Amino acid sequence: MRQQKKMPFSHLLPHSTADRRRQVDRRARVPQAVATELEGAMAANRIAMQFQPQFCCASGAVVGAEALVRWSHPQRGLIAGDELFRIALRADLARAMSDHVIAQALMQARDWEGGLHLSLNITAADLAAPDFPDAVAAALCASGFASERLTLEITEQALVHDLDGSAAQLTKLVDMGIRIALDDFGAGFCNFRYLKKLPLHFLKLDRSMVEGIADDRRDLEVLRGIVALAGALDLAVIAEGIESEAQRNAVVREGCFAWQGFLGGKPMPPEDFARL
Template identity: 55%
Template sequence: MGQDRRKKPDRREDAAQQSGAAIEAAMQRGEIEVLFQPVFAAASGELIGAEALARWQHPEHVVIGGAELFEMAERAGIVGPLSRHVAKTALAAAACWDPELRMSLNVTAADLADPSFADSLAATIAEAGFACERLTIEITEQVLVANLEVSALQLQQLVERGIRIALDDFGAGFCNFRYLQRLPLQSLKLDASLIEGIDTSSRDLAVLRGILAMASALDLEVIAEGIEREEQLDAIAREGCMAWQGFLRAKPLTAAEFAEFARLQPFPASPPS
């Protein structure tokens, strides 16, 4: 008897398709929400904005964080729709904030690989009534590794619209310094791993000082992530970091919680340059 050569179902493909369908349904039901991690000025402690973070409040009462959510979407081939949904939701919420507050939004490799990304994002910003000058796009090394030249071109189009660009999780990966040469960056966001020991280790503090010196030479602002102790905050303020975020003062907040949090906080009379 001849063997049946029909292709057997790929369980991984089936699982990815099911996940993709579930995520699309979750977006339609409003289960994919955006949280906001407050960002503060290091010198004054004033609230200057927030980073938008996605999460899925799964109907089975399991909260799926942004990293896992986007990994699921990537396997299912729906990163683009998910990214646009998160951007639209975040911008709609941020449009209601005081106009002095900024928002940071993460983008994916799929976003930067899309030739229409800059125009599409600009249209979403305009639809929300949010000023491009108040938006920072955050990118990671993983996002850039596929095609640096294409990424640089897309990011330059955003900069020309007034949007700022930050290199996120700096220090967590390989730290390819070519990124600093080729990309139109305005700021670096230091990974929490670089911040953890700056109040207890002279070596860690020396590394921070070296990064700050390099950033100053390149005219880049530095934002510290993962601040959880007052001693860490004192160190980054003393050494010259521009801003910080972390659980020391606030965990990620829902849109309503952030609006109330912002109402009770002091913030600058004019946005940071």
């Protein structure tokens, strides 16, 4: 009797499950495959910076911008933000990527007129590096950008492993004149211990906290509570994800300091922001 050919175990799985496993395997291999390309892209300044404007609630004027990173990969297309840093982390290039982004953003922002502020995202890996404050100081010195015009944004997720160590690192940065924002506030656990321990200047509301403020009374009351808490702690509130006039009117009326979102402008190349 002819022996039936054995099939691989994946053949017995639902196609969708087998496909998902193959996709996971491919994603795990991708960072190794692109590590050399990523290093080359940084060396050739092909990691592009874009800037999303931030507007003063009181005056409506542009007060600064958040720097966002983009990589136009020839095969994979546009790789941005968190995905790009995940690739850099798996390729053991996370610190190199942070240093590159900080240096590039500061150099591009140094000629902004009117004392505009620059906001930069930093990671848990940044805060865990003992020399990170020194690296930021060196980048500020090289660019000539005033430390008082720089805000570093850190998420709750990046603080969960070593709050005391993070507080010490952030204090060193604040001593240099840099301001600190707790980013994506409301998206995580909202651990109020962060507000007690960290040398913060801003609470930056996650977009989920402003989506319903124009038509949901409970959402609006939550916003009011956060603004009141921030005021009691001498913190200013920045609302992100503003996409409608009604949302903007609400954050202005409730006393937020600044806002950003597609209503004011999508992330744009540096030359476009300079014209704005």
